[in-house]
Each structure stands twice: as C-alpha cells, then as structure tokens.
Amino acid sequence: MMAGQEKGDLSLVALTKSFATFTAVHPLDLTIPQGSFFALLGPSGCGKTTTLRMIAGLEEPSGGRIHIGDTDITETRAYQRNVNTVFQSYALFPHMSVMDNVMFGLRRRGDKNAKAKAGEILELVQLGQVADKKPTQLSGGMQQRVALARALVNRPDVLLLDEPLGALDLKLRRQMQMELKRIQQEVGLTFIHVTHDQEEAMTMADSIAVMNAGRIEQLGDPATLYEQPRSTFVANFLGQSNLVRAQVNPGGTDRIVTVRVHDTDLEVSREHLPYGVDDVWLGVRPEKLRLGEAGGPNQLRGIVRDVSFSGVATQYAVEMPWGQELIVVQQNDGSARAVLGETVSVSWAAHHGFALDASQDAAAGAELVEDHG
C-alpha cells in the first residue's frame, strides 16, 4: 500500500473525528487508487458519513491529513476541493431547473462550455428530455440521477456517494446500481460509495472497507472479504456464517492444520488460520456446507430441525450434538433433499473454512445486517 503515490490517489492518514463526548472516526489510514470503485460498508452510526464529509471538506477533522495525489487538501475549504458529493437527500436546488442544477458547479468555475457539458451528462443519465423541469417535478429515481449528473459533470478527482440509492425501491435500486457501475467505468473517476447494504457493496465495488464503530475492520476485494473474513464482525455482516468453537491441535503440515471441535478433528487451511492463536472460531459459509457424506475429513453429524424452501435453494438448520444449529444452504440442483428430523452428515472442503480469534464475540455484526437475501 505504500508503493508511492499515484497522481490522483486519495489517501487518508490517521484521519480522526471526535465530537464533544464521542469519537465518531478513530485514526483512519486508507489509500484509494485513482479510478477505482471503492465501497465503505458498515452499520448505521459507524462513521461512514462523517468520513465522507471530512473528505468533502464539510466537516473539519480533529486530526490527520487528507491527500489527493501529492496535494495535501486538509486545510482547504469545501468549495476549493476538486471533490463532489452525491448527497443521500440529493439536496437539489429547488428554485433551479434540472439544467441549471447540473450547470451549477461548472458555472461557479467559469466554464464556458457549461451548457454543452451539462447536456452531454444529462444524456448519459438519460434525462435529456427533462432538462427544463424543476427537480420537484421528477420522480425519486430521476432526482437521484440529477444529483449524480450534477456531481459527475465537474469531473472531480473523487466522487463521494452517500447512500445515494437508499430512498429507492428494490427494483430501481438494482437498476441504478448497474447504471452507476457503468457510468463509473465509462468516465473512469474514483467513486467512494457509502452504503450499509452488503449486497450492494459486493456487486458494485472493486474494493470494500468494512467499518465498525469508527474503525475499519477489514479492507479488500469483495471475494476476499467474503471468503476470508478476518473478524467475526465481517464474517457476520457480510453474508451469514456458521461459527463453531475449536481448539488448534499442535503440528500439522504447511498447508493443513487440524482443529478439535467437540471430540472431532477437522481440517482447515493454514493460510486461513490467524497466527499464534490456539482458541478459535471455525467458520464456514452456509452454501459451502454439503448434506451427505463427501468422504473428506470435515464431517459432522446432526439432526435436521428446520427446512425452508426458497426456489433456487433450500435452507436447513442442522442441530449438532452439542446443541448449536448450523445453517446449510443447498442449491436445488436435483441433489437429494433432507427431511425434518432426519439425521444427516454435513461436510465441507478444508479450504472453505476459516478460523478467527475466539476472543471475539461470535455474534458481532449479525444483528446489524438489514438485507438478508
């Protein structure tokens, strides 16, 4: 990450924000490469908006620096920064037409081609035909696109999007997600997208920072975050996880280590095991679990306590001998189904498991998830 500053990379150095009695953002270090689609994901109140507002210059940091490329912009005022925001509430100027809203930023900088550029960007967001209307005459989705166009047209170094899709219904939201992604790829600007919808973050972003209580829990591309969460918070907040208490057995090979779960030895990849920890949570994603004997070493037996069929998949709750229920999601691909009360085997491949330090709360983040599919 310290591989030298590229021309337009955004970097935050120990950025902090404290309010009177409360630290909303703990010292935050982050580098976001130019042209990337970056998602800031976290539960309500974790400091996402505060972080964005500091980048935009609308909130003064209590400490730390903000750089774009080689320029330190920490001390500059909002209007001097080449950063634009798409506000959660859109904040469109109600007394101006859509066209005037979009031209606002260009006009303030004395751009002579304001009209042409605004027209172009309105075509890009497919709003050319409503350029003369007032924002209040538009639907929520259209207003959202006006807000996007108004920010995009300035070609900022960084575009900040604060839950811009929050107010839309599910269908429009999916549509806008694809559109946003398309536009980002077309114009090649750095997008920082704040959301508390994990699915939205995973579908759209090149990399995601999961934030919790003012700190970044983990940073990475969506697949890595999902496959190898490094904390129980990330494991639970990003999708569902089965977490089973386990002790690491001494020894093992370079690639495989065994852990002991209630008298059964199970295998896990060494690279998925935190270093120097003996007491762990062994985690497996529900869709990585298989019903029935797979012949591998990772196998547990239990009784089916709940079956729920959802079309493409069926979700089972399987009770282990020690009382814990494991969630198993099985694709409806024609494989045999289990029935309620049946004793079944649950198995998985060693490289699908991950181990987390057991000093953490196993339920961290689980209760905060809003959008479980």
Next chain:
Amino acid sequence: MAEAAVLSTGSAAAPSRRRRSWVPYALLLPGLLWLVVFFVLPMVTLASQSLQEGNVDDGYVFTGNVGIYVDALQQYWPQYVRSLVYAGTATVLALLLGYPLAYFIAQKAGRYKNLILVLVIAPFFTSFLIRTLAWRTILSDDWFVTEWAQKLHITDFLQAVGLTSNDSLLSSKFAVIMGLTYNFLPFMILPLYTSLERLDPRLIEAAGDLYASAWQTFRRVTWPLSLPGVVAGTLLTFIPAAGDFINARLLGNTQTTMIGSVIDSQFLRVLDYPLAAALSFILLIIIVTMVSVYVRRAGTEELL
C-alpha cells in the same frame, strides 16, 4: 372483492363531491361579509366623499368634483414624494438590519431561537405611541446619544448629507427614518425568519461542495430561496410606513411632514373631508400600483 370496494367508494363519492363543492363558499361567507362591511363600503363612501363639496356646518353634497384630485396632487406632491422616500429608506434599512438577524435566528440560534424571537416581538407589548415617544427621549439633546454622536462627528456627517439641519438628532429626517425603521422592523424580521427557517442547510452545503464561495452561495441559493420572505417583509414594512403619521409628528419638524400627517390634520383638525378623502385615495392608488409592479417583478424571479 377489490372490485366491490372500488364500486362502493365510487358510488359514495358522487353525492359527497357535489355537496362538498359549495361548502368552501359557505365557509367563505363570513369573511366576505366582513370584507364588504369593513372594506368595500368604507371605500365607496370615501370615494363618494372625495367628490362632494360643502362644509361641516352646512353639510356636503355630491357634485362629482374631480378637480379636487388635481388640486390635492398639486398642493401636496412633496409630502407624497417624502412619504415614499422615507418609507422606502426605512424598508431598505430594515431589510439590511433584519436579514442577518433573521438568518441567525433561523439557522444558527439553536436552542435560543424562541428566546430571540420573543425579544424581537417584545416591543409590541407596549403601544406604538409609547415606543415612539421613547425615541424622543433617546434622541433628545440632553441625552448621551446625541452627546456622543456630536463627539464622534456623526452629527456633522448627518448635517452634511442633509439628514439633520443642526447638531441635534431629534426633529429631523434622520429621526423620522430611524423611528420608522425601528417601529416596523419586526414586520420585516418575522416573514424573513419564516422563509429562512425553511431553508434546508444541506442545500448550502451542496452549493459549497459545488465550488460556490460563501458569497456565491448566498447570491445563488440563500437569497433566491428567501425571496418570498423578502417580498412579504418589504411589503409589510413599506405599506404601513408610507401611511404613517406618528413618527413624522413626534420625531420630525415642519419640513418632514409625511402624507399621513396631512390626511390626519385634514380629517380631524381642518375638517375638510373631501380633500382628506381625495388625499387618502391618491395614496391608496400609488401604493397599490407600486406594490403590484413590485410583486410582478419579484414574482417572475422563480419564487419556487
């Protein structure tokens, strides 16, 4: 089932809609009556009175004497001009003083908002007359205000620009305009406050985010969005100030007489009712004309 529900609301709506249609007019009736009795009738009486001739002792007869309007204008045009200039100046001053205060109360005062609003309205708890008399004391020669103004050469300045005629403050144009500004300031602040209160602070942030400096943000966002308050406040200040006669009488001199004082003395002292009525009517027409031009002009500037 859904169909049945639609049908039943459909059939229920038809008669109730017909009944509802004249209810609003019935509700308007008391108001209309009030307007007829207290506005239209006096207006007609005033108009007819202005066209009568005679005197108090022998009574008046309607002669359709339109010439009185020409006489009234010829004789009293300086007082009309003066009234409009004084009222206009007081309105501009009240706007300059009131706007920052209203902005502060609406956007920055936080939990002191209500307290400051009460303080703005507090002078209304005493009578207009008492408040204006208080200004006589404040601006009198033996009070420290005048003394300091003299020491700081403010009186010299006011004399140089013609707002006072000697080195005291009282009995001058300056005092009349100050009195008007002071007395009608709350009428400016309250409407301004209402429209600035509704202003979404996120719009101001958005303007800053889009490269607008503080001044540009005010010019392009805050000001246009507060225009309804500006229009209402200036009207509520200008109209009563233009017809006012208390300030000119208590704080002015013979050279600062406003048209309100003239009408007052024609009605109550000279008892020349036709002239007083004609003077009132001219003032009314001037104000209505100015206001409608003003509202038309301001109204086209995108008032939402």
